[in-house]
Amino acid sequence: MQEDRKLAVLRAIVEDYVATQEPVGSKALVERHRLGVSPATVRNDMAALEEEGLIAQPHTSAGRIPTDKGYRFFVDRLSRLKPLSTAERRAIASFLEGAHDLDDVVRRSVRLLAQLTQQVAIVQYPQLAKSTVRHVELVALSSTRLLAVLILSTGRVEQRVIEIPADLDDELLGDLRSRTNRSAAGQRIADAAAALSTLPDEVAPERSATFSVVVATLVEAMSDHRSDERVVVGGTANLARFGDSFESSIRPMLEALEEHVVLLKLLGEASSSQVTVRIGREGPYDQLSSTSVVATGYGADEVLGSLGVVGPTRMDYPGSMAAVHAVARYVSDILDES
């Protein structure tokens, strides 16, 4: 038995099953793919593949379907790179071009990814910790209330309303503005927080309290881990195309999609800038046993956040990986230049 033909059979099974969503039999296989051997031979190969746990049959008189392990093998060793068509590239570029806002970029990316892959797309907002502070703006709301706006390099904007223990006047406000900006602007979040913390000690005693409150709020905003949980989900309607059983597949997906923390974990496993794939039960989530995640990090120099798609294990891995990769690159570029 030839080893490479056996692998060709595995590849053919994966491709056919992904395309048709039906168990594929030996006869259909030799007809569709020019394997140059008879169905009986293929059957032998299949038996061997099943022995190795790469494929399985749902019931005795049915064709074979790939197992998680089979998909994994396919992804790691068999899948050929599927370059995007120029039309697709153009679509990506033009789709993301008009974005003038971080929110815009994120929302468009999700949409785009969902459309390209025909699956559920997830995009995480750039993580706070990876940003630098671009500007701190303080706007007086009343004589004792202040709106602090934190503008970050990634385009994120955080705001907080602050109650001030003293009456605001223009001079105090100006002082707050210039000192906070001098400490924070241009710094990475962590450094900015550190620099800000020393501010209250550096000003006149009667202003120390006010500075303390403002600085505390800013620092809190900078280290708010909850806002790192921000993700956007799109293409949920593609769940409908799964054709899969509702109970076993779609319901848990919907539930997981609501749980942003779970999603982040799914994405987060893939925080490098390489495209990573989680297949079926490979993760710790039992309910998602029949779904796979294709994800990657984005960001020009360092990884700012992750994005990816979620779909049934039976999905077009090469296509999804290519799309995820391409979108991540475009997003990285956009964030870098703005």
Added chain:
Amino acid sequence: MQEDRKLAVLRAIVEDYVATQEPVGSKALVERHRLGVSPATVRNDMAALEEEGLIAQPHTSAGRIPTDKGYRFFVDRLSRLKPLSTAERRAIASFLEGAHDLDDVVRRSVRLLAQLTQQVAIVQYPQLAKSTVRHVELVALSSTRLLAVLILSTGRVEQRVIEIPADLDDELLGDLRSRTNRSAAGQRIADAAAALSTLPDEVAPERSATFSVVVATLVEAMSDHRSDERVVVGGTANLARFGDSFESSIRPMLEALEEHVVLLKLLGEASSSQVTVRIGREGPYDQLSSTSVVATGYGADEVLGSLGVVGPTRMDYPGSMAAVHAVARYVSDILDES
């Protein structure tokens, strides 16, 4: 035949059907509700109600289910106000309390609404047109690029990157800042846009071009209708509880939920501050023939945006209406005070 008993029967049918999701028969009805009459009598009433088109039977040997018209009647005339429990009120308050951001408020509201009603919740961002400008901030990115940040009273923040036709220096930047703020700050969006438009004519000729570009971008940002389409959806997982047929009910819902424009239309029909209900085919959307929308506007003095829930026609109207109403009030309060 007593008219009011007939209506009691209708109410009982609606309540039972909503609770059990199964056609309700005459016998079950007299057992569960103390109607004080025999099943036969109820059957007569049912026949009359069916005659009037308020209920129907899915097939001959089944119980009755309410028609859209029946639900409408129930909502308009029969439903008793269902005040929220104090526990629920407390939950709302504490849930929304910690929000320090418009984004936060919106996201928490969706979640809350979805949780309270066990349905899909939709919250629209406050409309731009209804806001006033709180502050315009301009941050230099490089010597020819500028980040404009528009801070609005509702807490919305819009930003744009602007290419400047001249070199930026601190003095020019200061001039831009003070003039734009003098024109725009405190004004309603429409007025601010108008006031800004005259700016380029008021400055020294060599600055006019720069002012033009900045003003144009600001005005564009203020009148960007696309960003009025912003809505957030939550509780999609509750779709799974419909138990309803997937194809006929859930798929179109998922598709509609992706189409934010459609959602806005659904909400928008209800732009007053009263809770309005759209039942089944009452809207122009054929695919959503078996879903209802309970929505209302929020905002303290005027309506800033809408929020509501979407669910199967067979839903708990009194409960949903109460929840929508309550959440809208809380959101209004929060937006008002911040």
Added chain:
DNA sequence: TATTGGCACTCGGGAACCGAGAGTGCCAGA
């Protein structure tokens, strides 16, 4: 006149049944 018990009738849905067809494993021969 409104209500009620009785009764025949309808019809959906689940259980049981059955046959066709796809696919397999195995074996003997090339």
Added chain:
DNA sequence: TCTGGCACTCTCGGTTCCCGAGTGCCAATA
């Protein structure tokens, strides 16, 4: 090592059949 042949297995779709819930109608009754 591959292939053709063959007996075997099991799912799936269609059909039939029966049970029971629920109805409509009617005659009797308060």
